[in-house]
Amino acid sequence: MDKYSFLNAAHTSFFADMYNKYLSHPDSVEPSWRAFFQGFDFGMESALDEIGVDTATGMAVLPTGQTVEMPETLQKEFQVIRLIDGYRSRGHLFTKTNPVRERRKYSPTLDIENFGLTESDLDTVFSAGEIIGIGSNTLKKIIGHLQNIYCDAIGVEYMYIRSPERVKWIQDWLNKNDNHANFDTSEKRHILKKLNQAVSFEGFLHTKYVGQKRFSLEGNESLIPAVDAIVERASTLGVKQFVMGMAHRGRLNVLTNIFGKAAKDIFSEFDGKDYEQEVFDGDVKYHLGWTSTRSSDNGNKINMNIAPNPSHLETVGAVVEGITRAKQDAHFPDDFSKVLPIVVHGDAAIAGQGIAYEVVQMANLDGYRTNGTIHIVVNNQIGFTTNY
Incomplete structure (x- = not known):
């Protein structure tokens, strides 16, 4: 029997299961299959080592030049797997993350025709659905599942990671809830509360101090509930201290609604009134740092630090890492996870x-x-990413 005859005899569900094993632990897969999957993963027309597979024609090419035709069902399975890989690799380019307008068009698209499939395949059941955690299913439902995970309001880009274990971990988490947050009523109310705080703060400053430079967070108010959620969740996992760095935009809002700096102190800075000696740092209000102690929802005491930031934007990232490492060495030398650095970037600054x-x-x-x-x-859409 020809040693490559497994290409003709392979059952589709076995094939999907083998591919899953390859993603989790490549060395656990028989060498010829591993070479087969390596060729697929890297988008090559021929696999590595002994086997070459042209996924467009469904032909396996042996070193002797002889070709072995795969069954049509297996060819289709391969094409569906290519479709799944396409969503995993490029789905983030087709997300609905811009509330202002549709995002730019990218090519090639994720249309099934680009993967050798047609509308007549939509009601066909494919074992490849097992790879994404929904079992053998129709192509229509597989596409719907992929759309929910990769092309809705949250984009995920991770296939550049070369560790199969990490890739598999991310995929397992995405499959748990189709990459959609599942908040209960109390969590939704808390998010709304933090959004209201952010919006009200900016609205008051805009009304009271017209024309004054304040680097508004307007349009990006979701930063406040996002950072709040990070702090609350991290505190439940044992984090004791946070060190944060950010540029000017939204800094005053963060100081008030995350770090607990009294609004009257910020308003005094706008009014130009005299400072208490211990409050005055001798710099403009949107450069100032702050240190405070915050009580989390679970009752933990958290030390919060936001580093002062001059007008050099991304420079503060290095400062934050240095402050964090100093705190780790001084207070938690055996467990660095007790101190968590957070760096907030502008969309143009991080790119440039x-x-x-x-x-x-x-x-x-x-x-x-x-x-x-x-x-x-x-991203306030006035930097490098305006045409994204």
């Missing part, structure tokens, strides 16, 4: 300033690592 990437490149150096940073990009 090299220091953002220089800091990231230091992340795994022993003398500089902080065991991870949460990065948030605030």
